[in-house]
Amino acid sequence: MEQQSNRIAALDLIKGMSVIGMVIIHTLLTFADVKSQSETFIGSFIVFLGRGTSIFLICMGLTFMTSRHQSLKSSVKRGGLLLIAALLMNFLKFIFPVIFGFAPDNFIQRYGWHGPIEQQYLYLMLLGDILQLAGMSLLFIGFIRKYVTNKYGILAVGILIALVSREVSGINIDIPVVNYVLDLLFNNDFPAYVYFPVFPWMSFIIIGMFFGKWYQELYYNRAQLFQKMLYAGFLFVVLGAPLVFIYGDYNYNGFYHMGPGGVIYFAGWTLIFLWLLFKISENVKENKFIKLLKYCSKNLTSMYMIQWILISWGKGIFGFRDNDISIVLMLIALYIVLTFSVQILLDSLKIKKQASKEVQILN
Template sequence: MEAKTKNNKRVEAIDFVRGVSVLLMIPVHVMIVYSTMDTWNTSMLGKIIQVAEKGTPMFLVVMGLSFVFSGNLSMKKILIRGIRILMLGYLLNLMRFIIPMVVFGGFPEDFIKANGLTPGDPKNYIFYTLLGDILQLAGISLIIMGIIIKVIKNKYAALILALIIMLTSRAVSGFRFDIIGIDYICDLLWAKTYNVYFPVFPWMSFILIGLFFGMWYKEQNYDLRFMFGKMLPYGLGMLLFGGGLCYINYEYHFGDYYHLGPGGTIVLMGINLLLIWFGNIIVKHINPKVFSVIKYASKNVTSFYFIQWVVIYWGILFFGYSQQSHQLKILAIIVVFTLITFTVLWFKNIIQEAIKQKRVEELNEKQIAIK
């Protein structure tokens, strides 16, 4: 879904923050997969990347905003898009995990053990196929949005639902029925273990907050200054309030980044609203050539995400898992993988455009023949 105004013009600030959040994925994921734990925790690069990691949920907030920017989407269209993204998430699991395991001889034992698995166990294939990541979150969230879109009549309904998801996230975390299949659905909704990295509770609340601001923007006759202006006080308020909750009880309210409690969710939400507000300011001063690259990443967000993960995980076969301690080498890997991702994306778009053009020509030829 593209970020456009009622005049069908793309919103540059939204393109900018979404593009930046996408580009940040490669350095964050490279550090997570390749750096040693000591490098991640103590090096200058590791500390910078840890800060950058806090901005990746911008993608989810912008996803919520895009519901409004994309116009009146029907329940059917939202559900179809949700199912497609969900299926794409499982295709990504096959591409980044199962193919290397079957075709290229598998991952290092350290990688398998890091996920709490036993090397050589056939159940590993099931684990990696069903692993829940951000595409599963996006797909399920869209399906839920498609079902309830008729209920969300105004911005406060979106805000209340976001608050319910935030405030109950820790209470329901890890709940299961001990029924095979049903338990997996429960994990996708509110897991507390690493078979699902982005459960719906609490991460869908970021999408709903984006929807809240998008609906507010629409109410104000598509006034971008108003929307971005409101993000500043809301972001500051959430940062302070959530920070206070985390200070009182860090383990409950934050715990771990992927399975947040209420306070941690509110803190990250505040940070990302401030980043989006700041993005609206900085985009006016950025070099047009640099912005064109960022905009290209934004327009191809799903494909970019898919490709970079495949490249990074296949790279384990060459660079090993969690072995890199030299910061310059890690930076070199980041640069190389970024270039590879853009190259693959570029070829993919060229091939798709050629196929599309051929279909148009064939259609025109058929119409001429009929006449």
């Protein structure tokens, strides 16, 4: 009961909202044509929402510090399982439709790739997304939690990773398996494209760990924690803004592979936003929508995989980046319903399996 009381309801709501948000964002990015993504208000707003990855990562780091899974062994095991899940998801997203003949003809051609088809599908199979980042990060942050006991030491590690991220980007050696691991760490674009390399994106998780440690030292006082986040957020914005807007080539260089200034700047706005959501959540009573968000938070990983697989399969039906915004809005509603339906179906199968085991034990 004590562990449960230390949970921050606002973080569960944020993670729950991220589940619904990612269905909206991924549906738009997959099915909307370029005009709908960039020249309509709705499309531009949804693309903007897609820049909220740092919110999820800071929440991940904070809850990691206060979770029941405190052992280093547990962290490494969970990291390995996430990496396996990520490869399985990529197989079902990209290779499964090819095997059964419902992949869109224009999907690979849209990327302008050349060379053997097998190499192109290997590229897709190894593509690095948020699951790969979470899995790789768990292999490291367990050591940080165990051996770095001072909260400012934890923060220093996170800032250091951001500071060296541009310098280590592109490190590789000509050994395929090793090179893929280096790809996930440093993004050298071979043999796969990695959207969220560990350097610098793990910095956000470690910043969250810093606040998780602070939360423990504050004896789990939520109000004080989020007040500290607000002050730190303003400080980070002040420090990061000049780096991004004056020296942007090095410190930002695009959303997915930002430099140290970008990390500090985005972390600052994220912390301010988390404080705002906390203040809102304090005045929201339990209702069906809140219960729905908590359900999403509880099943975040599985729903992430479900929605991506379903959306990828849908390219064979609805095309790839061929639809206007009105069609995309209908597809968003469809995929929200489908994602929840599959998750509920999986839950019911788990319940039936558990009930069957209990019956066998009784017999």
